[in-house]
Amino acid sequence: METAGTYTIAVRALCEFTAKAGDLDLRFTPSPTAQEGIAGHAVVAARRADGYETEISLSGDFGPLHVRGRADGYDSRTNRLEEVKTYRGDLARMADNQRQLHWAQVKIYGYLFCSNRGLDTIKLALVYFDIASQKETRLQEEYSALDLQEYFQQQCGLFLDWARQELAHRAARDEQLKAMRFPHADFRPGQRQLAEAMYKASNRRVCLLAQAPTGIGKTVGSLFPMLKGACAHGVDKVFFLAAKTSGRQMALDAVDVIRHGAPLLPLRTLELASKSTACVNPDKACHGESCPLAKGFYDRLPAARQSALDITNPPADGAAFLSLDRETLRAVALAHDVCPYYLGTELARWCDVVIGDYNYYFDLSAMLHSLTVLNDWKVSVLVDEAHNMVSRARKMYSAELEHASLRLLRKTAPPELKKPLDRVHKLWNQLEKEQDVDYQSYATLPEKFMIALQTTAAAISDYMAEHPTHHDPELQEFYFGALLFGRLGESFGDHALFDIEKTEGARASHADSLLCIRNIVPAPFLKPRFDSTHTTALFSATLSPWNYFGDMLGMPESTAWVDVESPFVAEQLSVQVASHISTRYQHRQQSLKPIAALMGEQYLRQPGNYLAFFSSFDYMEKAANAFAERYPDVPTWRQSRRMDEAERAHFLARFTLESRGIGFAVLGGSFGEGVDLPGARLIGAFVATLGLPQINPVNEQIRLRMDAIFGAGYDYTYTYPGMQKVVQAAGRVIRTQSDQGTVFLIDDRFGRPEIQALMPAWWSIDTAAVPAVSA
Secondary structure, X not given: OEEOOEEEXXXXXXXXXXXXXXXXXXXXXXXXXXXXXXXXXXXXXXXXXXXXXEEEEEEEEEOOEEEEEEEEEEEOOOOEEEEEEEEOOOHHHOOHHHHHHHHHHHHHHHHHHHHHHOXXXXXXXXXXXXXXXXXXXXXXXXXXXXXXXHHHHHHHHHHHHHHHHHHHHHHHHHXXXXXXXXXXXXXXXXXXXXXXXXHHHHHHOOOEEEEOOOOOOHHHHHHHHHHHHHHHHOOOEEEEEEOOHHHHHHHHHHHHHHHHHOOOOOOOEEEOOXXXXXXXXXXXXXXOOOOOOOOOHHHHHHHHHHHHHHOOOOOOOOOOOOOEOHHHHHHHHHHOOOOHHHHHHHHOOOXXXXXXXXXXXXXXXXXXXXXXXXXXXXXXXXXOOHHHHHHHHHHHOOEEEEHHHHHHHHHHOOHHHHHHHHHHHHHHHHHHHHOOOOEEEEOOOOHHHHHHHHHXXXXXXXXXXXXXXXXXXXXXXXXXXXXHHHHHHHOOOOOEEEXXXXXXXXXXXXXXXXXXXXXXXXHHHHHHHHHOOOEEEEEEOOOOOHHHHHHHHOOOOOOEEEEOOOOOOHHHEEXXXXXXXXXXXXXXXXXXXXXXXXXXXXXXXXXXXXXXXXXOHHHHXXXXXXXXXXXXXXXXXXXXXXXXXXXXXXXXXXXXXXXXXXXXXXXXXXXXXXXXXXXXHOOEEEEOOOOOOOOOHHHXXXXXXXXXXXXXXXXXXXXXXXXXXXXXXXXXXXXXXXXXXXXXXXXXXXXXXXXXXOOOOOOOEEOOOOOOOOO
């Protein structure tokens, strides 16, 4: 973003800072999709005479400011510079502050163009193009170059103090980062190896897959070298992305540790929470007529923005510094009567470390990725617990539509939408009739249905634009689902499945179904995200085999790989395979008594706290009942379906230094990873499953596709995802170098060499240690 003494800013970013005023207004007004916007610009350009210039790169300077941008079009015959804006609905309903922002942009472009071409005057035009009617509305004014120069200087002047503040902050930040030392007296075992790999990846500007065991301090060991690399390699921002709230808190704690070791470091750190979490008034709509925190938002934003960043600076009195976690951000926002969530999205532009969920950088409409591209930032991205990335990214790039929802919507939708909705319904019925099995996957999308769905989405969009006060959550939900379905349909290929699953209808007279574009290989979507970073480092205790993650996530060919040495030794953990028990689905009933006997004898031999993991709630319940019947004096507690945060905390609170008993849980659930129970709080685990995904029609289709693409269908679909869960669950036992514990792997398949090859190298696995006990 900046070079020494120069602050570079895009025209759009400059105008959003200086020319936005009034209310925050997020009333649902359907805007054109990106594809429609591009197409609209092309239509406007095609209507112009020969010689019409498009996409004109412009730049100019004002003191330390370097302003750059790209004007939409210039007609030399009329000396007219145009800024094209696509829209839907009634143009008269466009908010005044939005129109004011558009004029600010075209006037800045006008000055830069006149300066570049040596013009004395120019006509400036805002061209509003209606996607639905293909009609242009042109608002035109003529300006002298001197007037535009005055306006340019005025806008730059409004930003100049902020730019100087940002340049000073960047210089101070980089100076302190350069001098920063590791915050502890020494690295933990393995932590130095991880930190060196991170720094080398930043230095070489390559991505990194880092398998690093629990207990080495991965969060500090990754953030510290990336911050050192930010200074050395000209990186603007570090994004730390986590799968869960606990991961975000660990990142905030790591920043605290780093800053305590460097008390003069002015490191602006922001935590991004979800909109639902941050919202203060969930019963109100996001506009000034409903929510008081939206009214006059942009008028109060400058003071709130400055106040928020001030509290991240090292205090002169030596008091504790603050990061902008969600509670601190909320307090600042409410002190200035602005929305906490949208204050957070604004502050992401000005903070050095941004902590949030994966979706903030990797999903279809990711805010941090959009800002990175818009502002040409150089960013380093850290992805915590990255073994979750495959499943999370698949969900980001999948879409579902339920026929039952459409049936209900047709009864309540406005008359103007009846015809397009009926068309989709008719074609959907036809798809159901043509399919004579409950589930089927298709090689191609149904063309007529997709066209009808796209037409219906456009009709709903036009209706909403013409009736902005109409509120229908079901219609809106269907609209967004149809948009996503259509957008993913445009890029449909080998990376996805299209399938139809029939379900029982509400009445016997018809069936219902679920249509799904199911992403199975996120690589095509994620690769551009990796390409737009300085470096991306993915780290977890379970990132092997590396080629699985490289293939599935689309990691660049230059990606580095490191398997960090464990600080633990085999003597700390007794890993025993119960090879006389099968937990296959057809053997589960017979397995209950032997598992109960094995667990009971271990508990009587060494009383303490244990976790027992099973492949499903049903299996877990049956096993817990069998155990309780045979060992009624042993305390037990169970994971329940859909536990809230308080219930999860209560479950974990049972594991104390003085307590004894067995917690029954589901593998891959809340307690299979991200749980820290050191010492006597947990001395052992029983894993009664390989964690393999269920064999069903969907997974079998995925297996076939994985086999076609990668030649390893069963491993990519079943073995690797299952064993990651097993190793994660077993990893709950040994958390520190002083811990001692026992893990029982209950299934004969754990004795296979290809399965044991996926387990941590430091484990010493005894396949003969567990004799068959009396059931």
